[in-house]
Amino acid sequence: MHTAAGVEACLPIRSDMDLVWVRQHVRQAAARLGFGLVEQTKLVTAASELARNTLVHGGGGRMEATQVSGGGVRGLRLAFTDEGPGIADLDQALTDGYTSGGGLGMGLSGARRLVHDFDIDSAPGAGTTVRVTCWVSRPPRPREEA
Ligand SMILES: Nc1ncnc2c1ncn2[C@@H]1O[C@H](COP(=O)(O)OP(=O)(O)O)[C@@H](O)[C@H]1O
Numbered sequence: 752m753h754t755a756a757g758v759e760a761c762l763p764i765r766s767d768m769d770l771v772w773v774r775q776h777v778r779q780a781a782a783r784l785g786f787g788l789v790e791q792t793k794l795v796t797a798a799s800e801l802a803r804n805t806l807v808h809g810g811g812g813r814m815e816a817t818q819v820s821g822g823g824v825r826g827l828r829l830a831f832t833d834e835g836p837g838i839a840d841l842d843q844a845l846t847d848g849y850t851s852g853g854g855l856g857m858g859l860s861g862a863r864r865l866v867h868d869f870d871i872d873s874a875p876g877a878g879t880t881v882r883v884t885c886w887v888s889r890p891p892r893p894r895e896e897a
């Protein structure tokens with residue numbers, strides 16, 4: 752069972768400059784929560800790719816950052832939402848190297864590998880939300896909960 756402390760921040764993703772603010776915000780929030788430098792960089796890298804997708808493929812949107820806790824550890828959850836065209840084939844979109852145009856096709860699949868929890872909500876015409884969570888030391892395991 753995870754508890755969310757409420758949305759801490761909501762950042763617009765409308766321009767390249769907004770991508771800079773997203774990276775800066777995620778870096779600072781992760782550092783504040785006690786993430787090590789390597790974990791901070793993983794989350795910032797994932798956030799950077801997902802925010803770029805929100806901008807480029809989704810036509811712009813927002814990122815919501817929430818501090819969460821579960822099983823005695825703290826984490827940072829990021830949700831990237833747009834009202835763009837959506838993703839018709841999620842398996843294809845998550846395949847290494849697949850791009851619908853011009854990219855390297857490593858953003859979505861790479862981001863998934865960099866975080867502990869990863870989840871996409873998308874349908875054609877209904878927009879896209881990608882949620883990722885990183886835990887400070889390790890993901891909580893139910894069997895270890897006291
Ligand atoms: N927010 C989004 N809205 C619509 N399509 C998306 C979104 N994010 C990813 N996609 C689709 O998934 C594909 C793979 O994404 P990604 O791995 O980041 O590669 P790319 O280099 O093309 O951005 C994209 O080419 C695009 O078709």
Ligand SMILES: [Mg+2]
Nearest residue numbers: 804854858859
């Ligand atoms: Mg991408």
